[in-house]
Amino acid sequence: MTAHLYWDEVWRTDSGRTGDWSRPHPWVVDEAARLQKLGAVDVLDLGCGVGRHALWFAEAGFTSSGTDASEAAVRAARDESVKRGVQVGLEVGDFGELPYADDSFDYVLAFNVVYHNDEAGLGKVLDEVRRVLRPGGIYQSTMLSKRNGEYGRGNEVSPNTFRQPGATDDKVHPHMYVDAADLLRLHAGFRLLSATDAEHAKPGSFHWHCVFELPGEDVAGTNHGLFAQRAGE
Secondary structure, X not given: OOOHHHHHHHHOOOHHHOHHHHOOXXXXXXXXXXXXXXXXXXXXXXXXXXXXXXXXXXXXXXXXXXEEOOHHHHHHHHHHHHHXXXXXXXEEOXXXXXXXXXXXXXXXXXXXXXXXXXXXXXXXXXXXXXXXXXXXXXXXXXXXXXXXXXXXXXXXXXXXXXXXXXXXXXHHOOEEXXXXXXXXXXXXXXXXXXXXXXXXXXOXXXXXXXXXXXXXXXXXXXXOHHHHHHHOO
């Protein structure tokens, strides 16, 4: 993943740290509130940026952690956590080698981040998500849809992965696009709970909004609380 090189510059500016990037997305807020009622406590914001979700998680009562490849983003998130008076464990890190122990989290969020990759790179990230999630844990993510107006533009550097050399935004770096079949194939080992091909604010900016569950049993041989309660809904 190299898109953090672009975002590192954005996060250094006042405008880059405000607006939508400072407010949690309603879809994330709704899912997090539902999971909290089911007993979720420990949450990881993967690609936390300046903390739009990691800070909100802490304010909502979760034990919140966040990691990002951008040093500028993590620094800004730490500063904001001090201003708000909340505790968030924030780390600069590689998503393919997360600095957390196995089975650390009930819930992992990756909002508008993991598709800055090719299939091989995404596979490494998802291996790490599986590792740090507890059995029955929830992985909520967005992926770029093949219905997105940017699909097919620029140079195809890997199957369904494009970069636009002349772009003035992060599309100068690789972006991967998927359809429903790709989602299931790439997320083998997860149980898909929901997937919506949703258009974001910009016309044609279709993203998959996905919620996955990591099946399994805990070390005692019984279903983890989140998994057991969700299965009974």
